[in-house]
Amino acid sequence: MSMHSIPRVISVAVVEDDREVRQALQLTLAARDGFRCASTFSSCEDALKQLPEEPPDVVLMDINLPGMDGIAGVKALKELLPGTDFLMLTVREEEDTVFRALSAGASGYILKHASPEAILEAITEVYEGGSAMTPVIARLVVRSFQPKAAHDLSDRELEVLAKLCDGENYRSIAEALFISTNTVKAHIKSVYLKLHVHTRAEAVRKALRDRLV
Template identity: 55%
Template sequence: MSNIHVAIIEDDPEIRKLMEIVIDGSPGFSCFHTYEDAESALIGLPRYKPHLVLMDIHLPGMNGIECTRKLTSLLPDTQIIMLTIQEDDDSVFDSLCAGASGYLIKSTPPAQLMEALEEAHRGGAPMSPQIARKVVRSFRPKSQSPLSERETEVLALLCKGENYRSVADALFVSTNTVKAHIKSIYQKLQVNTRAEAVSQALRDKLI
């Protein structure tokens, strides 16, 4: 059976090299390519199509969450696992909403990291224990939503990564109507960006 190919996107050269050594030293795995920033990864990875990608969040230029969103579209069969020091709710839920298959903390021991990569390759969603607890807590009873039924539909489509035009087409309305709904959503949720709206909707079980 061929090796599981893993790519790494990490700006710290020491961490990047250590991860490469751990992966190449694990039976059944090979470190496919490494990148120090999102921009170079977005150019290289579509040509190589690795099975798995380990993604840091804080990168120079484009951050790892936005890179995940773009890679998920470019490489739908590639599983992306966040490997970061970030444990805040926004980072976790924004990453998962962007398409990440798992979320690990950088303090994860090498053996557990490789188990997580194998799990992701099998279709699982590996998470560090403290991250898994955050996700479990998010599955509380659905809050009383301040949004209308149509606003909820718009927000659900935004969460899937749809743009204004595709939302308008799906709901058979104009883009101006969609923009009006989004403005209302932002006001009701007291947020300023699409990412904030989606993150809050997931946390509060509004969709």
């Protein structure tokens, strides 16, 4: 925030294979004070070659691209341009794609046919250290924080499972809960039964993924 308190121009690069869309974005950026379209590319491969020479502040990245797609592109470019933020431009709001893009290092995820105003606002938000996304995508993301299912584990079982996730062994769990190791075993067996797993590792993964702990 304070970093950007002196008004300056946000330099933006565009990676988009559709020539029409690419030029429309370029024009939108050129027409507006405070923005500069530093470069445009029709493929990630081109962007990878040229962008490192003059890193922009923000990259608008299409997802569906011939050759290397936008997600792989972000992953590769982010390595070379750690200070640059990436804003995904897409036509559909698919759960799987959203999460893969965010995991790859995208800072935002907006729709291609949003208004120029909305796109410029998203660029500004990202540049200022925030993140931009549609409400629908935000809900997908928010939902991923919420418990997935009720696995009807008893309170005691949840307690044991939590310690299992901490990497504690039978003996230390037993000591912490003031019960015998045999009882710990019994609870763990019950947990495995209810979660349909057979090993510690699977139980830990399920507990973390489904946010049971």
